[in-house]
Amino acid sequence: MTLTTPLAGPPNMRATLRRNFWRGVARVMRRKPSRMAGVAIVCLFLLMAAVGPMLYPAHLPRDDNALYAAPSLAHPFGTDFEGTDVLALVVTGARYVILTGLATAVITVALGTALGLLAGFHRGRWDTALMRLTDLQLTIPGLPLLLVLSTVWKFNSPLEMGLVLGLLGWGGVARAVRSQTLSLRERGFIEAAKGLGLSTRHIIARELLPSMAPYIAMNVLIAVTGAIYAQVGLFFLGVLPFDSNNWGVMLNLAVFGGGALTSTAALPYLLAPLLAILLLTLGIVLIVDAMDEIFNPRLREE
Amino acid sequence: MITGTGVTKTYKQRGDVLGGRTVQALRGVDFTVRKGGAVSFIGESGCGKTTLGRIIAGLETYDSGEIVINGVPMSALRPRRRQPYFRRIQLIHQDPYSALNPTRTIHQTLRAPLTLRARQTRRSDAWVDDRAEELLSLVGIDPGYVLGRYPHQLSGGMRQRVVIARALTVDPEMLVADESVSMIDVSMRLSVLALLKDLRERLGVSLVFITHDIATARYVGEDGELYVLYRGQVVERGGTEQVISAPEHPYTQSLLSAIPVLHGLEQPGPERVVPTEALDERHPDAGCLFARRCPFRTERCEAERPALRRGADASHERACFHAQRRSVIPVEAVA
Amino acid sequence: MTTTSPETGGHPGAPSPPGLAGGPGDMTAPGVRVRDLVVVYRTPLGELPALGGVSLTIEPGTITGIVGESGSGKSTLALSLLNAVQPPGRISAGSVEIDGLGNVLELGGDDLRQARGRHLGYVFQAAQNSLNPLKTVGKQLLDLGRSHGADDPRALVRDARSLLERMGLDGARVLDSHQHQLSGGMRQRVGIMLALVLNAQLVILDEPTTALDMITQATILRIVREVHKERGLTTLMVTHDIGVAAEVTDRLAVMYGGRVVEHGPTMDVIGAPSHPYTQGLIRAIPRLSGDTAEARALPGRPPTLGTLPAGGCVFRERCPLRMDVCETVEPPPVLVDRRTVACHAVAGARQERVVREERVVREQERVGREEERA
Structure with a gap:
């Protein structure tokens, strides 16, 4: 019994496992410098979204003497058409963008995983019905629908935006999760769990889901980037009415208002949000690379 | 005790545009496994032995026939009500690598069924952990070493022991071992076989042993019964030792003759049959199923299907018109 | 030790320049x-x-x-x-x-x-699965011959057929078959044939x-x-x-x-x-x-x-x-x-x-x- 110390009690065991997991995650992240860089970038943006708007007054100061000012110490990325600091715009605009991204990802993955699991695990009639629904979702043309929707809906809150983007994007995840489930359910351990009389809830939550975790986590991250592109694109096109700070809005104003494509004056104003989008995407991509190792105990513990 | 009568199973194979073809996995198989007994099903791949094992463990449906568990015919019950009966029959998978969830520790793997059981029998949480340790000790591994580990950290032999321990969590009456050692390193196979044998003696669980390797079937169940399956039909059955030492069906004789001889320790048996290899499994089903490959076939074999009949010995049956004892297994080499 | 060919040279261990087309049995x-x-x-x-x-x-x-x-x-x-x-x-x-x-x-x-x-002929561990599923066995044989500069494809096919027939298969049929048309044992024999056909x-x-x-x-x-x-x-x-x-x-x-x-x-x-x-x-x-x-x-x-x-x-x-x-x-x-x-x-x-x-x-x-x- 001296060897069985981790067995002191079930809660204790679980705590040990959780601690080991996070220690494993830290180890995986440290394996490549690129992953640490990714974590740093994503953390920076998360921080921006969380506290960014608090750093600046609700209405950003304007400087009428410095419209489209060139980058300087006071304004590292110059100013916009009203003389507002571009950096401040990027920082305060992060919240909307990132919240939308997260909301989209959560809805996409939650819906997609749930429906995919249900369809793949129960097969038969459930499967047929859910997959027809998925096909239907996949055939909905997103952009035209959004154009129509924007005539009646203002999308003031990032969560509303996320909801719509999420409802338009879960089909792919559902299909992929279903096929994963179909292959996993043939594995011996799922069959054994059924044979032992374990509940369907246990089998899905404890046996199937963890095996799909790397896959799901990857989809979350990819969905975030997808959502960022989608909403920035929508705002850039100007199809959505806007009254808050947003990187897409900045791009729109820089190109259509400032003529950034033809003159150099508004170039910093154009490049700053672009750079932010690029950096955030890069950060996420660098982290995606680690997902397989994080959720596979064999690769994590090595 | 479990008995089966006339169990049949047909698979539809997908493929062709015109509906595909059907494969008869089992063609009316009768069997009996007594409480605490050992029954081996042997045959080549595709003979239906795995399907039969899965049907016995309740993991597969059958088309016709009847299975009776402890006197209760399963056909009288609705599928949901059959589950408690089949739960006491646990399948040990062939592949210990896929039989354990790679994302869960051994402790988690054993805890889940034990917790369920504790709830059903109103036992405490402490019992769950005690029982997990007890079962691991029973299958011959140090609980302190494996409990906190993940499957990938264990050898194939150890994994298979964990799989057996997991099956024991529900206090089964019967274990169905399907090629349970074929993926384990040679030097560790025997210890897993010995464990199965031991569990049968100590716990009184009956054992259904499914394999293509007749020698391992003999090791585990020499006092039990042996069924030889060919294309979904039982072609010979009898006491394990009897069928091996005095086989009467040419197919059994071919199988036994195909076992490599340990030159140096053994010599080929005096009547070793030169095995003929499978020609085409798709040939018509008329007559004896083995006729095309049989070195002793006659015209009658191609026209008529022989039924399982008693031989000289009452407990030894075989389905062959030309059944004859042959001594085909290797004999000890004379020094 | 018997060899299939009568003109066995019999120079034990004599180096035989690689790349030269030779009949069976010119090596020991x-x-x-x-x-x-x-x-x-x-x-x-x-x-x-x-x-x-x-x-x-x-x-x-x-x-x-x-x-x-x-x-x-x-x-x-x-x-x-x-x-x-x-x-x-x-x-x-x-x-x-x-x-x-x-x-x-x-x-x-x-x-x-x-x-x-x-x-050196090598029959791979998974010889049953080492054939190209998109090509017939015969085509793969000719590819092998070409890559080794065998100048007479007819002779190659003839050797392959006789080898397959030696192993109890219908040589012509096997050479015309794709991998999925052959059973495990047949594929294994094809693997052995491919290992031996260049002598x-x-x-x-x-x-x-x-x-x-x-x-x-x-x-x-x-x-x-x-x-x-x-x-x-x-x-x-x-x-x-x-x-x-x-x-x-x-x-x-x-x-x-x-x-x-x-x-x-x-x-x-x-x-x-x-x-x-x-x-x-x-x-x-x-x-x-x-x-x-x-x-x-x-x-x-x-x-x-x-x-x-x-x-x-x-x-x-x-x-x-x-x-x-x-x-x-x-x-x-x-x-x-x-x-x-x-x-x-x-x-x-x-x-x-x-x-x-x-x-x-x-x-x-x-x-x-x-x-x-x-």
Whole structure:
């Protein structure tokens, strides 16, 4: 019994496992410098979204003497058409963008995983019905629908935006999760769990889901980037009415208002949000690379 | 005790545009496994032995026939009500690598069924952990070493022991071992076989042993019964030792003759049959199923299907018109 | 040793320039001498030896079995004979001399490629699945011929057909078939045909019967033995199944933890194994007759690259004859009863026996002298 110390009690065991997991995650992240860089970038943006708007007054100061000012110490990325600091715009605009991204990802993955699991695990009639629904979702043309929707809906809150983007994007995840489930359910351990009389809830939550975790986590991250592109694109096109700070809005104003494509004056104003989008995407991509190792105990513990 | 009568199973194979073809996995198989007994099903791949094992463990449906568990015919019950009966029959998978969830520790793997059981029998949480340790000790591994580990950290032999321990969590009456050692390193196979044998003696669980390797079937169940399956039909059955030492069906004789001889320790048996290899499994089903490959076939074999009949010995049956004892297994080499 | 062709030249070991098209039988069975071969694998824990100084002499014209469990290094050894160890593996020391080719480890590029078809035939572990599913067997045969500069495709097809027919198949039909139209045993025979059709005289079969049914396995083993005899080959069979090796081989090399622990005539090694690992392995085989209680499991588990002990005997953890010296000194192979064995206990016993025999001789001499004096 001296060897069985981790067995002191079930809660204790679980705590040990959780601690080991996070220690494993830290180890995986440290394996490549690129992953640490990714974590740093994503953390920076998360921080921006969380506290960014608090750093600046609700209405950003304007400087009428410095419209489209060139980058300087006071304004590292110059100013916009009203003389507002571009950096401040990027920082305060992060919240909307990132919240939308997260909301989209959560809805996409939650819906997609749930429906995919249900369809793949129960097969038969459930499967047929859910997959027809998925096909239907996949055939909905997103952009035209959004154009129509924007005539009646203002999308003031990032969560509303996320909801719509999420409802338009879960089909792919559902299909992929279903096929994963179909292959996993043939594995011996799922069959054994059924044979032992374990509940369907246990089998899905404890046996199937963890095996799909790397896959799901990857989809979350990819969905975030997808959502960022989608909403920035929508705002850039100007199809959505806007009254808050947003990187897409900045791009729109820089190109259509400032003529950034033809003159150099508004170039910093154009490049700053672009750079932010690029950096955030890069950060996420660098982290995606680690997902397989994080959720596979064999690769994590090595 | 479990008995089966006339169990049949047909698979539809997908493929062709015109509906595909059907494969008869089992063609009316009768069997009996007594409480605490050992029954081996042997045959080549595709003979239906795995399907039969899965049907016995309740993991597969059958088309016709009847299975009776402890006197209760399963056909009288609705599928949901059959589950408690089949739960006491646990399948040990062939592949210990896929039989354990790679994302869960051994402790988690054993805890889940034990917790369920504790709830059903109103036992405490402490019992769950005690029982997990007890079962691991029973299958011959140090609980302190494996409990906190993940499957990938264990050898194939150890994994298979964990799989057996997991099956024991529900206090089964019967274990169905399907090629349970074929993926384990040679030097560790025997210890897993010995464990199965031991569990049968100590716990009184009956054992259904499914394999293509007749020698391992003999090791585990020499006092039990042996069924030889060919294309979904039982072609010979009898006491394990009897069928091996005095086989009467040419197919059994071919199988036994195909076992490599340990030159140096053994010599080929005096009547070793030169095995003929499978020609085409798709040939018509008329007559004896083995006729095309049989070195002793006659015209009658191609026209008529022989039924399982008693031989000289009452407990030894075989389905062959030309059944004859042959001594085909290797004999000890004379020094 | 008979060969299929009457114009067998009979220059034992004469180098035959690779790349020249030749008829069957212009070579004789080559011998192979592996000396102090070390193969390491790069892992996160550093370079670990999969083969730790293997020396093995394969007599020309024999079927030699290489038996071992997973991680014993048997497949690595077989690949080394082709100089085909893949990264992260690397041959770091030693030599592999093959008659007619020289040191294979010094060959490279085109020479090596040519040698691989014409001198060395290799039947891969998953020969059943190593055919291209999109091409017929015949097409793959012609591809093989072209890449080896065979100038007469007709002759090639004729040879292939006769080989297939020799193995009990309808040659023309098989050459016209795709992989999925052939059964496992048929594919295995196609694998053997492709290894032999360029007249390789050294054939390496890597686990030729795994995943085959018992009866098919027996057929393949019979074919291997017959073809070996008829074509006068040197055959190497790598397997984890000591029974398969016992059935067909003349000589047997038992590997454990990247070392050859015992090597000698199959009958002797199986009948009276010397090394404690060989003994344990044979005792762990369930048999068809005799007392089942005699079968004994081998305790412990085979080592993996990571768990191999750095010094001393690799088998000591599981060994019933373990001594102090086994912890520190790796046992060198010594010659005992017509075979080589790498074990301190066996070598010690032999030493003792020699000493005892000498003592007996001396004693007899003394008695003799005293009798003379008396």
